[in-house]
Each structure stands twice: as C-alpha cells, then as structure tokens.
C-alpha cells in the first residue's frame with residue numbers, strides 16, 4: 081500500500097470526482113476485492129484530488145479556523161461541490177459510490193490541513209451512513225442529496241451529561257403526540273450544532289424497556305423548542321461549533337423517526353463501527369502525518385552544534401519511531417476500511433485501528449513537539465495545533481478504554497467458540 085504514483089490533479093469542475101470515477105471500470109469491482117497491498121487507480125486518483133483540494137481550500141484557512149473557533153461553511157460547501165462529502169454514498173443519493181479505503185485516504189488528506197474540516201467530513205459521512213442504514217426511502221431521498229452537496233449540515237446527538245461512555249443512560253424522552261412525538265431533553269458535546277440544519281437525536285420512547293425503548297429521530301434544528309448553547313471553548317478541534325442542545329416540547333413528526341421504534345441504540349452503536357470510529361482513526365493518521373512531515377523537515381533545517389539536528393541519533397530514533405507508528409496505523413486503518421467496505425465482520429479491527437491510530441497520533445505529535453524544541457510551544461508554528469487536535473481521537477467515538485473492552489470481548493467470543501484468533 082505504498083504510493084508508487086500520485087498524479088497532479090486540478091479539480092476543474094464540481095463534478096470532477098464523479099466523472100473521473102465513472103471513467104474507471106475498476107469502480108464496478110470496488111467493494112468486491114480482497115485485501116490489496118497497493119492502492120488501485122481510483123483510490124490514488126481520489127487521494128490526489130483531495131490532496132490538491134486540501135492544499136488549495138483547507139490548509140490556508142486552518143490557522144484562522146483554530147484561532148477564531150469559527151467553522152467555514154463555505155469550505156464545507158466546496159467539499160460538497162467536489163464530491164468529497166459523498167465518497168461512499170450511492171450515486172442515486174448524490175454520492176460517487178467509491179469505497180471506504182478511498183474515503184479514509186480523503187479523510188487523511190483533509191485532516192492534514194484542518195482537523196475541524198476533517199471532522200465535518202467524517203461526521204457528515206456518519207450521518208449519511210445512518211440514513212442509509214436506518215432511513216426510509218423517502219428520508220434518503222429528502223435528506224441525503226442536500227447533505228452530500230454541502231448545502232445542509234447534520235449533527236449527531238447521542239451524548240448527554242450523564243450518558244457518555246454509557247450511551248444507554250440517555251434520558252432525552254419522546255412521548256406520543258397525535259401522529260408524532262414531543263421531544264424533551266438535553267444533548268452535550270454536539271459537534272456542529274452551532275450551524276447544523278438537522279440533528280440525529282437518540283432518545284427513549286419507553287424508559288421501562290431500557291435499551292429496547294431507545295429510538296433515533298431526525299430533528300430540524302429550527303424547530304420551535306430547540307435551543308443551542310454557547311460553543312465550548314475547546315482545547316483542540318476548534319471551529320466545530322461543539323455545544324449543548326436543549327429540547328423543550330419539540331414536535332417531531334412520526335415520519336421523522338429513523339429506523340424502527342426501539343431499534344435506535346443498537347443501530348446507532350452498530351453504525352459507530354463504520355465511518356464514526358474508522359473516521360477518527362483516519363483523522364488521527366492525517367494529523368500524525370502532518371506533524372511528522374513538518375517536524376522532519378524542520379529537523380533537516382534546524383542547526384545546533386553546527387549540524388542539522390536530524391543528524392543526531394536521538395532525533396533519528398524519534399523520526400524512525402514516528403514513521404513506524406504512522407505506517408502501522410495506516411495499514412490497520414486500510415484493513416478495517418476494506419472489511420467495512422466488504423461488509424465483513426469488522427468491529428474488532430475498526431476498534432483496534434481507532435485505538436492504535438489515536439495512540440500513535442499522540443506519540444507522533446508529542447515527539448514532533450520535542451523535535452521543534454521551544455518553537456513547538458509558539459502558536460506561529462502549527463505543531464502545537466496538531467498536538468492539541470490529536471488528543472480527541474483517544475476520547476470520542478467511544479473512548480480507547482471502551483474500545484479495548486470491545487476488542488477483548490470480541491477475542492473472548494472467538495475463544496469461547498473455539499475459533500482461531502488470527
């Protein structure tokens with residue numbers, strides 16, 4: 081899986097990604113291939129296009145997004161115009177129907193520019209995935225195309241003050257109201273809530289049924305009774321408009337339930353295996369590469385004791401360890417992506433990729449800080465931003481402690497069934 085070829089592409093028209101992909105007969109076979117040790121042409125093409133998009137549209141604004149904590153909806157729209165938001169969405173709903181390896185490559189590239197914009201891509205794909213998995217045909221027709229085009233933004237409301245890792249502890253409540261529902265409750269840490277048009281809300285229909293009483297709903301953020309709190313002043317991932325959302329007697333139409341009654345939590349947690357967790361892993365890889373790239377180049381320019389610091393063995397050890405971490409994380413991410421794409425069991429591999437890539441990202445950004453010495457501490461250099469952006473991947477989409485729990489449970493099941501572990 082090493083880059084033997086990366087072409088230079090200009091995104092000349094909004095539909096170039098789609099057009100380029102249509103040209104590829106290979107596309108027909110995407111999703112049916114076994115693990116490959118080299119990217120195919122379509123994957124390389126998407127990587128090159130998104131790299132160019134990031135260079136031109138994302139990286140120049142990353143510092144400003146971080147400093148002001150203000151999202152750039154115009155960049156989000158451009159991602160939609162370029163096809164990036166619909167990489168794994170079927171063409172019938174406005175996407176380009178490529179595969180998850182391509183998507184991970186795109187997430188890496190965008191994230192190398194800006195973590196907040198990278199998060200907008202992963203969150204959007206996650207919400208599209210929920211619509212595809214749980215939505216009725218009408219919901220798919222109504223919501224997917226505008227989201228994929230970057231015209232509408234959909235947030236995700238699972239976490240509540242008392243329900244973090246323990247997602248089943250959600251207290252947000254829907255009660256019957258004619259042919260629909262009334263929603264009351266509170267969500268927290270809702271990324272993108274500040275500028276979202278819709279939100280997928282996980283709420284209980286029947287508390288006495290426990291997890292089986294929990295459903296998911298699509299709620300219009302402009303509905304009467306929806307109140308958005310102030311954005312949290314975040315350490316990293318700044319600019320994603322992450323805040324609390326309050327629901328007071330919000331009318332939700334019956335047709336806006338997503339999936340079956342009581343099927344919400346199972347489907348939502350199952351879906352986190354896909355673009356949510358995989359996206360966190362790919363984002364972590366992107367940030368790690370950005371930090372590696374910057375610090376290694378710096379080490380070759382910065383001179384102390386008359387030599388470039390890259391010539392010192394202590395620095396070389398760091399550079400080698402960082403490179404190993406990134407290589408290993410990438411392989412795990414692409415393997416998990418391929419399993420996801422091929423609809424093969426992937427819970428363990430996605431969790432392992434998420435844990436390894438996020439831990440690797442922390443190690444790599446920490447060493448990158450060390451390589452820059454005092455200058456790492458200065459905001460003029462992007463390393464401290466990469467370092468701040470890295471931490472979240474160990475926390476969200478299920479903390480790494482929860483992922484390790486899932487991995488161990490998965491391994492134990494194999495042992496119980498007498499199956500090989502690898």
Ligand SMILES: Cc1cc2nc3c(=O)[nH]c(=O)nc-3n(C[C@H](O)[C@H](O)[C@H](O)COP(=O)(O)OP(=O)(O)OC[C@H]3O[C@@H](n4cnc5c(N)ncnc54)[C@H](O)[C@@H]3O)c2cc1C
Nearest residue numbers: 236237238239244245269270271475476477478479481482
């Ligand atoms: C920037 C940001 C953006 C976010 N965006 C969203 C979003 O868009 N939508 C959304 O719904 N949520 C979002 N979240 C929430 C995020 O997913 C949660 O923060 C995360 O799931 C952890 O929940 P918590 O913060 O309540 O921590 P807790 O669950 O309170 O965990 C605290 C610590 O206890 C550990 N712990 C908890 N239970 C166990 C256990 N059983 N075994 C071992 N250790 C355990 C955890 O691993 C952690 O180290 C976001 C969070 C942040 C910071």
